[in-house]
Amino acid sequence: MNKTAILEADQKTVDGIAHGNATVLAGLYSDYFPMVLNMVLRNNGTEEEAKDIFQEAIIVLYDKIRQGNFTLSSKLKTYLYSVCRRLWLKQLASQGRVYHDVDSYEEIIPVEEDLAMHHERDLQLSMMERALDKLGEPCRTIIHDFYISNLSMQEICEKFGYTNADNAKNQKYKCLQRLKKIFFTAVK
Amino acid sequence: MMNEQEFITRAERYLNGAMDNSERIAFEQYCETHPEAAEQLATHRLFLQQLKEHADRVAFKRTLSAVAANYQASPVIAARREPILVTLWNKYKINSLIAASVAVVAVFSTLWLSGYYKTIQKTTTNYSELKRDMNTVKKNVNAQNAVIRNINSEKLKDGQAESHFGATGFLLSANGYVVTNYHVVKGADSVHLQNTKGEVYRAEVIYEDPSHDVAMLYIRDSTFKALKATPYTFKETPSELGEDVYTIGFPRDEVVYGQGYLSSRTGYAGDTTAYQLSIPVNPGNSGGPVLDSKGNVIGIISGKQTGIDGASFAIKTEALLKSISAVPVDSLDNRPTINKRNTLHGLRRTEQIKRIQDYVYLVKVF
Numbered sequence: 001m002n003k004t005a006i007l008e009a010d011q012k013t014v015d016g017i018a019h020g021n022a023t024v025l026a027g028l029y030s031d032y033f034p035m036v037l038n039m040v041l042r043n044n045g046t047e048e049e050a051k052d053i054f055q056e057a058i059i060v061l062y063d064k065i066r067q068g069n070f071t072l073s074s075k076l077k078t079y080l081y082s083v084c085r086r087l088w089l090k091q092l093a094s095q096g097r098v099y100h101d102v103d104s105y106e107e108i109i110p111v112e113e114d115l116a117m118h119h120e121r122d123l124q125l126s127m128m129e130r131a132l133d134k135l136g137e138p139c140r141t142i143i144h145d146f147y148i149s150n151l152s153m154q155e156i157c158e159k160f161g162y163t164n165a166d167n168a169k170n171q172k173y174k175c176l177q178r179l180k181k182i183f184f185t186a187v188k
Numbered sequence: 189m190m191n192e193q194e195f196i197t198r199a200e201r202y203l204n205g206a207m208d209n210s211e212r213i214a215f216e217q218y219c220e221t222h223p224e225a226a227e228q229l230a231t232h233r234l235f236l237q238q239l240k241e242h243a244d245r246v247a248f249k250r251t252l253s254a255v256a257a258n259y260q261a262s263p264v265i266a267a268r269r270e271p272i273l274v275t276l277w278n279k280y281k282i283n284s285l286i287a288a289s290v291a292v293v294a295v296f297s298t299l300w301l302s303g304y305y306k307t308i309q310k311t312t313t314n315y316s317e318l319k320r321d322m323n324t325v326k327k328n329v330n331a332q333n334a335v336i337r338n339i340n341s342e343k344l345k346d347g348q349a350e351s352h353f354g355a356t357g358f359l360l361s362a363n364g365y366v367v368t369n370y371h372v373v374k375g376a377d378s379v380h381l382q383n384t385k386g387e388v389y390r391a392e393v394i395y396e397d398p399s400h401d402v403a404m405l406y407i408r409d410s411t412f413k414a415l416k417a418t419p420y421t422f423k424e425t426p427s428e429l430g431e432d433v434y435t436i437g438f439p440r441d442e443v444v445y446g447q448g449y450l451s452s453r454t455g456y457a458g459d460t461t462a463y464q465l466s467i468p469v470n471p472g473n474s475g476g477p478v479l480d481s482k483g484n485v486i487g488i489i490s491g492k493q494t495g496i497d498g499a500s501f502a503i504k505t506e507a508l509l510k511s512i513s514a515v516p517v518d519s520l521d522n523r524p525t526i527n528k529r530n531t532l533h534g535l536r537r538t539e540q541i542k543r544i545q546d547y548v549y550l551v552k553v554f
Contacts (some may be wrong), residue, residue: 020248025255033259055256066241095411128242147236148243180235187285 010076018065018153028058032077036084043088053091056064057083060118062110065115074109084110114146139175192228200231200404224226258551303453307517315456315501317491320354320439320472320554321326332508356437356476357381357405360414360512361524364407366473367508368551369490370396375402379550381407384443388552394520400461400511401490401503405551406520419543420477421530423484424506426453435489435502436541437476440548445541449500456493461507463487466498475551479503483532483540 016024032075033054060083065068085108130138138160145151145159159166201207202215219226297307357368366381373379373393382388385547389412395404427433427450433448448467460487465478469489478487509526517523532540 020244020251022251022255026259027250029255029259038234051256053250058252059249062245066244099540123246124238125242128238132242143239144243147239149427169197170193176196183235 014065014070015075017062021174025058028080029054031082035081039081039085040088040116044092045088047086049091051087053087054080056087060087060114062116063121064114075105078107078109079111082108083114086111086115127186128183131179132188134182135175135179139171139178142168142172142175144180191247195225195228196232197540199232199235202229203233207522209365214536224387225430234339268460272386312474314494314496315491316471316494317369318355318469318474318489319369319372320470320474321352331401354438354441354472354473355474355551355553357549357551358475358477358485359415359418359547359549360415362547363522363525363528364412364414366391366405366549366551367488367526368403369400369406369488369503370398370403371490372475372551373405373553374398378552378554379405380552382552383549384545387411388454389549391551395515397511397514400507402488402511402514403510406466415546417527418547419481419527419531419540420483420485420547421527422509423480423486424509426504426506427463427480427549429514430488432481433467433478434537435467435469435473435476435478436545436548437469437473437489438548439470439472439551445547448500451498455501459534460506461504462490463502463504465489465500465502467500468498470501477544477548479532479540479544481529481537483535483544505543 013024013027013064017028033050034091036054036057037050040053041047045053057080074159108179125178132143135143142156142160145156146153151159152173153168156162156172157165160168162168162171198207198215201423202212207215219229253500253544288350298314336382341495353372355372357366357372360367361363365497366442373396373513376393379391379393380388381391390407391405392408393403395402429450429452431450432447433450434445436445438444446468448465450463451466452464453459463478463486469476469492472493476489477485478489480486485505485506488508489500490500490503493501535543
């Protein structure tokens with residue numbers, strides 16, 4: 001395979017990741033996980049740790065793709081390996097464990113910026129997660145059904161047994177306002 | 189100014205693109221005229237966007253976890269990093285085993301080749317056999333020969349065979365049967381006997397008994413003439429401690445007299461077939477007769493203990509005769525006849541020696 005062919009194949013994978021395509025993700029595992037597993041095992045790690053690292057690396061990739069500024073400047077393999085390596089070094093350092101030089105035979109590109117962005121995003125979205133948790137049921141489900149699942153007010157009304165759609169609308173509005181309040185207070 | 193709930197409802201319709209043209213324009217105009225409404229719209233849009241992203245990410249994570257759970261950590265067998273010693277050992281196990289076995293073989297074969305084990309056997313016994321290694325006196329003999337050659341160069345020729353060992357033997361019976369030690373004639377090519385007059389006879393080993401360290405020779409030489417009966421007799425009954433004994437032998441090329449006493453009824457390491465004597469003996473005395481003051485042969489000098497002064501050993505006459513009784517006498521053309529009459533009794537020591545020395549030989553082993 002020449003370079004453009006590889007890039008094309010990688011681009012397909014990127015699109016698959018953006019849509020959370022399970023087949024594409026399975027492909028990522030079979031193609032790239034052994035490499036990461038090897039790297040982690042050879043540097044004082046276990047298979048479980050390798051799995052966690054790889055999973056996080058895919059989420060980093062997902063965040064970057066969803067941000068819309070992902071251009072394939074290198075092979076996907078190189079990108080994933082670099083991210084995993086960086087993550088693993090960080091974990092080793094945080095645990096104060098000794099490590100041999102993780103610099104290995106694979107090519108490496110700088111990924112610090114992406115990791116920083118991913119971290120920030122993790123924070124933001126965990127804030128949303130906490131807000132939703134705090135909101136409680138049935139508000140959480142109503143919000144999810146209306147805004148994410150795109151159910152109509154009529155369907156929501158039937159699902160939750162409100163007497164009419166207006167009641168449901170009011171309820172949804174109250175829920176939204178509360179969520180907003182919790183969320184923005186937390187942000188501030 | 190509409191209330192907030194109504195505005196949000198409209199804003200959502202606007203963001204979803206559910207408004208028709210005229211309604212949208214009206215809404216946009218409303219936002220333009222009310223800056224706080226525009227701000228609210230922007231915030232709401234951002235909020236909804238975050239909500240959606242969160243939901244997407246949660247969904248993505250769920251899918252990813254499912255995929256990860258399905259994924260079987262495949263063919264890469266965990267290449268666990270082992271301690272460096274273990275790795276090295278696994279790598280060089282075969283080499284080191286081979287090296288070790290080669291070393292072991294080399295060590296033991298070298299020891300064996302260099303005769304280490306024989307030496308060990310010798311040294312651990314502390315028992316030294318008293319045959320004389322002629323090589324050590326060879327130089328002296330050669331020097332002597334050279335001198336003699338200078339005096340009388342025609343008589344002596346080069347190329348004389350050199351004996352390897354020298355020891356002592358004595359006549360058992362006057363018709364040519366001589367006894368000595370087994371260790372003297374062990375591995376011999378040929379044996380020659382030399383008497384005190386310097387006459388040399390060829391002899392043949394006719395009997396060997398390694399367990400008693402006894403050997404019997406027969407002089408098979410045309411120049412040998414049977415002597416008169418041996419002046420000494422053989423005394424089979426045990427001798428007493430402290431008994432005065434003497435021996436004559438050939439620790440050098442000349443006959444040498446040695447005197448001592450019987451110091452123990454048993455030999456080396458409690459050997460009951462031998463006596464311990466306190467008598468000066470040296471390599472070459474092996475096979476010499478041990479006589480008591482009355483001229484009875486009570487044993488044969490066989491060795492001494494190294495590191496201990498005055499511990500020489502002699503095989504008892506009893507053991508000697510018992511051993512040689514195994515010789516099939518009937519098959520011999522000339523039977524040994526052991527003298528029963530002692531002609532030494534009552535003589536002075538010097539007279540005794542004078543009579544005995546014709547019956548004692550220097551045994552040369554080639």
